[in-house]
Structure formats: structure tokens, C-alpha cells
Amino acid sequence: MEPAVAEIDAALELLRSSVHERGEPVGLVVAPSGSVAMATGSVRVVVAPAHVANVLAEADREWRPRWVLWSNATAASLVATGTRLATSWDVAAVHRLLRGGWRAEPARVWAQLHGLDHHRMPKMGQLDLLGGDGDGGGDDEVPVRPDGYLRPEWLAGAWADSPERMGAWAALVLDVAELQRRLLDALAAESATVAGNALATARSESTAELLCAELAADGLPIDLPAAEALIASLVGPRAATEAEAAADRARRDAEVLQHLPPGSGIDLRNPADVKSMLRRLGIDVPDTRAWRLEQMRTVHPAIDALLHWRKAERIATTFGYGWLDTHVGADGRLRGEWSGSDGAAGRMTAGAGLHNLPSELRPVVIAEPGHVFVRADLGQIEPRVLAAVSGDPALIAATQDDDLYAPVAARLGVERSVAKIAVLAAMYGQTSGTAGQALRGMETGYPVAMKYLSDAAQAGVEGRDLRTYGGRLIRMYPVPDDADFRAVSAGRGRYARNAMVQGAAAELFKVWAVTVRARGAAIDARIVLCLHDELLLHVPVDNADAAVQLLHDCLAEAAFRWQPRRSVPVRFVADVSVVRSWADAKP
DNA sequence: TGCGGCTATTG
DNA sequence: CACAATAGCCGCAG
Known part of the structure; x- marks a missing residue:
């Protein structure tokens, strides 16, 4: 009743x-x-x-x-x-x-x-x-x-x-x-230092879920005819029947197989087959990944053909007509599932290729008539976040620079490129290669940040749970008895070390995103894509300038709210551009 | 049919 | 491939 x-x-x-x-x-x-x-x-x-x-x-x-x-x-x-x-x-x-x-x-x-x-x-x-x-x-x-x-x-x-x-x-x-x-x-x-702002995180993560529901419903604007044409240029016209599709597949395969002895019966989709094919050509590789074969393009024509085949095959299988049919609506919107926080460090995830769209396809992501995209990505987000969560005074000072790696290079007395490798190696737990030498400079130059990372790694190795700066629980589990203890625990260390930085970065990003969502409503600026450190807004042309300002203002507001008790705040920077196609924004 | 391995793409 | 993710195809176990 x-x-x-x-x-x-x-x-x-x-x-x-x-x-x-x-x-x-x-x-x-x-x-x-x-x-x-x-x-x-x-x-x-x-x-x-x-x-x-x-x-x-x-x-x-x-x-x-x-x-x-x-x-x-x-x-x-x-x-x-x-x-x-x-x-x-x-x-x-x-x-x-x-x-x-x-x-x-x-x-x-x-x-x-x-x-x-x-x-x-x-x-x-x-x-x-x-x-x-x-x-x-x-x-x-x-x-x-x-x-x-x-x-x-x-x-x-x-x-x-x-x-x-x-x-x-x-x-x-x-x-x-x-x-x-x-x-x-x-x-x-x-734990005031670790989770003092967990309540604020709870609120922003919650509102990020509202954003996810809207992202899933609204979708990303795609120029459907352009997408069809682009795919056709890469893998040929749409097959009308199953038999035609099989013939297309065979034709693509033949481009590679023509470089091999006839009747060798190689299945290009089977890595083991490809590996034995390479061995017969006198090439011995532990695996057949593209970056490994890249240097051997000139050794045998089959290798170059294979790499081209792989490229086309990916479009045909993952980002081809089937993908368009399944995920792009008649209104030209690409829609996928959105999750506000994945299982590990709490980044946003999306399906339907929204987070791993090959850059070749970005030109077909085009704003609707009367609209533009305003794209913004955070510069050097992870090292800046590391400065904030660890409180390292020298690293915080480095964030005042537009290019954080410049002052780091000066402090370490190395080239900028080496400084960048050192910082990334510290956050990811890399120890091999050129990173080793540069890392020692990090230990003396940025001891607070380095201790924050090694404490996290230690917790991971010992199977102790962690919490990010925003309070997210990073669950760690003891290494199973039957596992290769050294390898597995080293992996846990790297995982924990990175989760503390990546997780905190994800929290800051979401504060930024929900702030933009809230303030952007007044100028009809809609978030159509979130990509870890990048926001794509769909905005009426006349409001583009206002949206640019909005993104900068909201970043300042988000950074302030996210690190409430820092007397010397970390500086965050965003690169913002107004574009018609997502591809135009690529530096 | 489900799952791990391999591969490709993104940040 | 140092960290994270989605996704497709293959071979294999059940």
C-alpha cells in the first residue's frame, strides 16, 4: 500500500x-x-x-x-x-x-x-x-x-x-x-602518520564509485566510421561470413609462412611452435617476445614478417570489429566496466580496452560536435607522492621544480636520465643493471624516502600487512613453505614497496578526479576517462578555457586536502591541453 | 570447462 | 623486461 x-x-x-x-x-x-x-x-x-x-x-x-x-x-x-x-x-x-x-x-x-x-x-x-x-x-x-x-x-x-x-x-x-x-x-x-586521513580517503573513494557508475554509463566518444576505416586499413574489410574470416586469417598467416620452408606446419599462435621455428633458423631465444626479436629483425625476413603479423593479429582479435560491435554503442560511445579500486594497490581499472587502447587507435577518440577534450596528466606523480608519504625533506624540496629529476640529478651528481632510473628503480625495487650504482646515491641523498621504501619491502618479505598513506590495507601473506623462498619473498618486497607508492598515488588521483567531477558540473565538463594519472574531460567548446583552469585549481585543492598536515607541501603539476582527438594530446 | 603460460597493450 | 592492470589464444588437466 x-x-x-x-x-x-x-x-x-x-x-x-x-x-x-x-x-x-x-x-x-x-x-x-x-x-x-x-x-x-x-x-x-x-x-x-x-x-x-x-x-x-x-x-x-x-x-x-x-x-x-x-x-x-x-x-x-x-x-x-x-x-x-x-x-x-x-x-x-x-x-x-x-x-x-x-x-x-x-x-x-x-x-x-x-x-x-x-x-x-x-x-x-x-x-x-x-x-x-x-x-x-x-x-x-x-x-x-x-x-x-x-x-x-x-x-x-x-x-x-x-x-x-x-x-x-x-x-x-x-x-x-x-x-x-x-x-x-x-x-x-x-596511527596518525599512516592512516590519519583514512576517513577522508573513505569519502573520496566512495565518491569515486559514483564517478565509475557515470563513466560506465556515459562512455568515451568514438568516431565510429573512422574506427571502422582504421581497422580496415590494418586488417582488411569486415568479413561477411565465418569462412571469409578464416580466409582472411590464412592470408595474414601466409605473409609470414612464405618466408619458411613450405609445409613446415608452424602455428603462429603457438609460442612453442614459433620458438622451434626460430631455432631451425639458427636463432635461439628464451622466449619470443617482441622486444627480444626486435634486434633480430634483419637476421631473417621471417622475423620482421612475424612482428608485423603480431601487430595486425592483435587488432584483429582484441581491437577489431568484434571489439567495436561489443563495446561501442550506436551513439558512438565506448563503454566498459569500471572498478574504483583494484585488488592490489587500489588503482581504478576499466574493461573494454579503455585502459590499454593501443596508441594507434587513439585518433578515433574524437569529441562530439560542439565539444572538445580537455586532457590533463599529472607529471611525475609517483616520485612526488613518495616525497609526500615519506616526508623526505630533500625530495619534497625537489618537487618544487617543474621537473623533479633535475634537482635530483644535481644532488646525486649524475645525468638526469640516470637520476630518473635511480628514482624509478628505488620505487620498483630494481637492483640489477645500471640502477645499482645510481641507487647508492639515493641512499645518501634521500635517506628518509629510501627508508620508507625499504621498510615497506621488509614488511612484504615478512608477510606483514601494510597501510598506504590514505589508509588502504595492503594485504601480505606468508610465503608458502613449498615455494622458492628467496625468489618469492623478493617479489613480495618489490610488490610491497611499489604498492605503497602506487596506492597513495591512486588515492591522490581519485581526490583530484572527484573534485573535478564536483566543480566541473557547473561548466558541463564531464569526465569521460580516468587513466591512473590522466583525466580526459568532454567539454562544450566555449568552456574549454574554464576547464583548463578547473583542472589546475582542482589539483591544488586535491593536493591540499590529501596532505593536510604538511608544513612544506609537496607540489604537484599537471600538463593540460585542449584537443579534438585524444591522439592530439600525445606529446 | 577452467586455469596457467605466453603475448601485447596501457600507465 | 622493475611495478600495476585487461585481454586473447594455446595447451593441458579434469
């Missing part, structure tokens, strides 16, 4: 006052039907699908609450019906921040917050053979069972069966967020 409109208005007014007067966050859930439930500590309201867009738009604009969501699936369903929220507390994102890993469904989050074994969570339809109630007992209308676990029926969707249940589900997510907030407070109390 639906409440009368007057009742809803009265309830919304109560909700508004709890947000306005007490600054309360609002739990928000969306049922499959499109109905929405909202809850504060004292008020619950359910809104029918027809009114959701209007009610949420006004509430978001007028009340500005922090919306509490179970996950970005909620944001995705809202975006699908035209609602974009300003800020959120994403329980799944915060769970990943607090505990590492990827899985963060409500049942698991709830169990772990309450100290319950998540391996023993009740499942749907499970009979309790020890004689208890099969459904866990207690009141079905309450989401929590007497044993403390959430009801599997509710988790499977029964929460949406009635307005009362929806209200309870929205109230529950609010309780979960409060428990998470307390854990973050405790974290800050126990």
Missing part, C-alpha cells in the same frame, strides 16, 4: 530536517522495481519509481547529504534512470579500503564488522541439520538473525518485498557505515 502524497511530503520534511539540523547521512537503497528507500536514524521514507528522479534530484541539491550506499550497483541503477548524486559513503568501497581484497558484498561486510566468521555465513535454502530453525529463527521482518548473521533471503532480494523492509534495509546500511566510521576513527587514533 502506497502512502498518500501528503504523508510522503511530511516524511521528506522530517528527513530534510535531520539532514539539515543534525548533519546526518542518509541510507539509500533502490529496489529492482525502481522504488527508493531513504533512512536516517529516525526517519524512513519510500518513494515510488515515478517520483524518484525528482525527489532525489531535489534532495541532493537542497540537503546535500552524504548518501550511504551498499555498493556502486545502487549508483549504477540511479544513473540509469537519470539521477546523479553529489557524494556518497560506499560501504563496499570503504570495506575494500579497510580490509583489502575485492569481495565486499553486504553479507561479508556485515559479518566481518561484527566479528562473525564469514566462511560460516548462512546460505539460501540451507537446512540446519543440528535442529535449529532452518531460517535462522526470530522475526522474518528483521534483517538480522538471532545468531547475528544477515538473513540470506533478505540478501537475495527479499529486502525489496515491502516498503517496511526497504526502509529497514536503508536503515541497516546506515548502521554499517557508522560501524565503518568508528573503525576508521580507531585507525587514525592508533
Whole structure:
């Protein structure tokens, strides 16, 4: 039974006052039907699908609450019906921040917050053979069972069966967020240097999930005819039938095979075959990767042909017509799945080739009529982040330069190129080659930063968990007994060393991204791509200059918010350009 | 059918 | 290939 409109208005007014007067966050859930439930500590309201867009738009604009969501699936369903929220507390994102890993469904989050074994969570339809109630007992209308676990029926969707249940589900997510907030407070109390800003990270990571939902829905503008033409130029016209596709494949293969004795039966797609082919040509290589074969292009014509074949084959299989058909809509938008934080260090990831699009294909990423791209990438983000998180005074001083490697080279007394290798080697844990000599200079020149990195590596080797500057848990595990101990633990050391830098960089990047998202709305600047240290905005032509300024201003704001207690702040720089095609931005 | 290895691409 | 990621194809185990 639906409440009368007057009742809803009265309830919304109560909700508004709890947000306005007490600054309360609002739990928000969306049922499959499109109905929405909202809850504060004292008020619950359910809104029918027809009114959701209007009610949420006004509430978001007028009340500005922090919306509490179970996950970005909620944001995705809202975006699908035209609602974009300003800020959120994403329980799944915060769970990943607090505990590492990827899985963060409500049942698991709830169990772990309450100290319950998540391996023993009740499942749907499970009979309790020890004689208890099969459904866990207690009141079905309450989401929590007497044993403390959430009801599997509710988790499977029964929460949406009635307005009362929806209200309870929205109230529950609010309780979960409060428990998470307390854990973050405790974290800050126990380790002010490492996780003092974990609460801020929780907020920016949450809002980044809203951004991900929008990125997935909006997509990246592609000139579809240009893309078809480009692919055709690389692998030929689109095959009409399966047989035609096979013939095209055979024709490409023949370009390589013609350089070999006939009937040698080489499968170019089988690396072992290719390797034995090379051996018959008198070439012995440990593997057949392109960088290794590159130097041997002139040794035998088959090698050059093979490398060309590999290039075309990649377009044909991964970035060919099938890719266009699957991921580019009729509206010319390339859409992929977005994740706000991957399992390791917390970078954003994307599917559909959005993060590994070959540079050859970038020319077809073209702004829509009346629009331009404003592209910005952060300069030398990782060493600057290392300066910030380690607090190394000399490295912080180096960040004041537009080119951080220039003062580093001066301090080490080496060429700039050597300084760059040394800094990167320190962050990645490289010890071999030319890096070794330069690294010794780093030890004396930047001891604080180097100790930060070696402490991280040591923790990794010993299997001790770490937290990034923003509070993300980097889970480390003991090296298994049967493993090659030295090799595996060295790998763990490199992984840990890098995760602390890459993870912190990802956190700063997301603060920047959500700041741009928020401030950019006023000039219709939409983020259409996030690429680890790069933002691509799609902007009306007339607002391009404003967007350039916006990107710089938001970086300054993000850097300030991200490193709140530094008396000498690290300087971050962005290279910004206005372009019609993404390819035009390439330096 | 799922998984590890190899390969290619990106930051 | 020093760190991270997605993705496709191959051979092999089950």
C-alpha cells in the first residue's frame, strides 16, 4: 500500500530536517522495481519509481547529504534512470579500503564488522541439520538473525518485498557505515602518520564509485566510421561470413609462412611452435617476445614478417570489429566496466580496452560536435607522492621544480636520465643493471624516502600487512613453505614497496578526479576517462578555457586536502591541453 | 570447462 | 623486461 502524497511530503520534511539540523547521512537503497528507500536514524521514507528522479534530484541539491550506499550497483541503477548524486559513503568501497581484497558484498561486510566468521555465513535454502530453525529463527521482518548473521533471503532480494523492509534495509546500511566510521576513527587514533586521513580517503573513494557508475554509463566518444576505416586499413574489410574470416586469417598467416620452408606446419599462435621455428633458423631465444626479436629483425625476413603479423593479429582479435560491435554503442560511445579500486594497490581499472587502447587507435577518440577534450596528466606523480608519504625533506624540496629529476640529478651528481632510473628503480625495487650504482646515491641523498621504501619491502618479505598513506590495507601473506623462498619473498618486497607508492598515488588521483567531477558540473565538463594519472574531460567548446583552469585549481585543492598536515607541501603539476582527438594530446 | 603460460597493450 | 592492470589464444588437466 502506497502512502498518500501528503504523508510522503511530511516524511521528506522530517528527513530534510535531520539532514539539515543534525548533519546526518542518509541510507539509500533502490529496489529492482525502481522504488527508493531513504533512512536516517529516525526517519524512513519510500518513494515510488515515478517520483524518484525528482525527489532525489531535489534532495541532493537542497540537503546535500552524504548518501550511504551498499555498493556502486545502487549508483549504477540511479544513473540509469537519470539521477546523479553529489557524494556518497560506499560501504563496499570503504570495506575494500579497510580490509583489502575485492569481495565486499553486504553479507561479508556485515559479518566481518561484527566479528562473525564469514566462511560460516548462512546460505539460501540451507537446512540446519543440528535442529535449529532452518531460517535462522526470530522475526522474518528483521534483517538480522538471532545468531547475528544477515538473513540470506533478505540478501537475495527479499529486502525489496515491502516498503517496511526497504526502509529497514536503508536503515541497516546506515548502521554499517557508522560501524565503518568508528573503525576508521580507531585507525587514525592508533596511527596518525599512516592512516590519519583514512576517513577522508573513505569519502573520496566512495565518491569515486559514483564517478565509475557515470563513466560506465556515459562512455568515451568514438568516431565510429573512422574506427571502422582504421581497422580496415590494418586488417582488411569486415568479413561477411565465418569462412571469409578464416580466409582472411590464412592470408595474414601466409605473409609470414612464405618466408619458411613450405609445409613446415608452424602455428603462429603457438609460442612453442614459433620458438622451434626460430631455432631451425639458427636463432635461439628464451622466449619470443617482441622486444627480444626486435634486434633480430634483419637476421631473417621471417622475423620482421612475424612482428608485423603480431601487430595486425592483435587488432584483429582484441581491437577489431568484434571489439567495436561489443563495446561501442550506436551513439558512438565506448563503454566498459569500471572498478574504483583494484585488488592490489587500489588503482581504478576499466574493461573494454579503455585502459590499454593501443596508441594507434587513439585518433578515433574524437569529441562530439560542439565539444572538445580537455586532457590533463599529472607529471611525475609517483616520485612526488613518495616525497609526500615519506616526508623526505630533500625530495619534497625537489618537487618544487617543474621537473623533479633535475634537482635530483644535481644532488646525486649524475645525468638526469640516470637520476630518473635511480628514482624509478628505488620505487620498483630494481637492483640489477645500471640502477645499482645510481641507487647508492639515493641512499645518501634521500635517506628518509629510501627508508620508507625499504621498510615497506621488509614488511612484504615478512608477510606483514601494510597501510598506504590514505589508509588502504595492503594485504601480505606468508610465503608458502613449498615455494622458492628467496625468489618469492623478493617479489613480495618489490610488490610491497611499489604498492605503497602506487596506492597513495591512486588515492591522490581519485581526490583530484572527484573534485573535478564536483566543480566541473557547473561548466558541463564531464569526465569521460580516468587513466591512473590522466583525466580526459568532454567539454562544450566555449568552456574549454574554464576547464583548463578547473583542472589546475582542482589539483591544488586535491593536493591540499590529501596532505593536510604538511608544513612544506609537496607540489604537484599537471600538463593540460585542449584537443579534438585524444591522439592530439600525445606529446 | 577452467586455469596457467605466453603475448601485447596501457600507465 | 622493475611495478600495476585487461585481454586473447594455446595447451593441458579434469
